[in-house]
């Protein structure tokens with residue numbers, strides 16, 4: 510029988526984790542699979558860990574959890590969950606019941622047909638207008654930039670075959686932008702749509718600023734095209750500058766020197782200053798990423814676990830190290 514692992518990153522989900530657990534077990538018990546639920550407590554400050562201990566006490570065999578020493582972010586949480594998981598297939602889902610557990614049955618049907626990644630794409634009904642408009646704009650922009658395909662409404666809710674999971678785990682990078690990584694590993698992928706649900710309880714951890722940063726990660730994580738664009742912008746500005754200089758020199762030679770030009774001067778200084786700062790920032794972003802990659806710090810540190818042997822998120826090829834700095 511297929512063994513299914515369900516990976517659930519949780520950060521401050523005390524309000525909803527119990528009803529999630531009840532729901533997921535109700536659905537999984539009805540399916541013809543062996544299963545385990547792999548929780549990752551991402552350094553919650555509320556009672557999430559206590560709830561997980563209680564769940565593990567109730568369903569020891571079918572429950573694993575790891576708890577981080579602090580909040581490392583959802584990306585680290587998913588990575589830990591994938592390492593924890595021992596199933597032939599792994600479903601990643603949120604703890605807030607926004608990802609309907611009933612869809613797991615459908616995912617397993619598609620998995621039986623031989624697909625490796627089965628993606629549930631939510632429609633944006635019920636989302637705030639501004640947010641869905643901004644995201645669709647973002648996806649249009651970002652897809653013209655990055656090499657991997659990112660789709661609107663496609664999140665982390667998906668089923669992965671063991672082969673796809675192992676491929677993801679073989680990517681050692683520190684800056685993990687999962688949406689891109691999922692797409693990058695490829696394999697046989699199918700997508701189906703589902704109706705977006707509202708959060709059951711608790712509140713979203715995504716503030717607008719965090720979303721903006723996430724958007725920036727998406728742009729920069731997958732290639733150096735932004736650097737290329739910087740070079741081209743520089744080249745175009747240089748050419749325009751040369752033409753303008755030529756124009757001024759010719760004008761000076763033919764009609765004499767006219768002193769006014771303060772406005773032009775200020776406009777050029779301010780404009781070029783802005784362009785230069787932006788490009789420096791861009792280069793800085795790439796260098797910053799190199800900086801983090803070279804440190805080779807683990808993706809997360811585990812303070813407690815049950816049923817799982819996931820101690821640190823160190824890259825598989827690197828020795829597990831705890832940096833005390």
Ligand code: UDP
Nearest residue numbers: 518519520551582583586603604713714715
């Ligand atoms: N999450 C996490 N670590 C974080 C933030 C979020 O593990 O630092 C988890 C959270 O508990 C939830 C999932 O990621 O299970 C999605 O978070 P949320 O529901 O806040 O995001 P939204 O659905 O609003 O995009």
Ligand code: MG
Nearest residue numbers: 603605607708
């Ligand atoms: Mg949510």
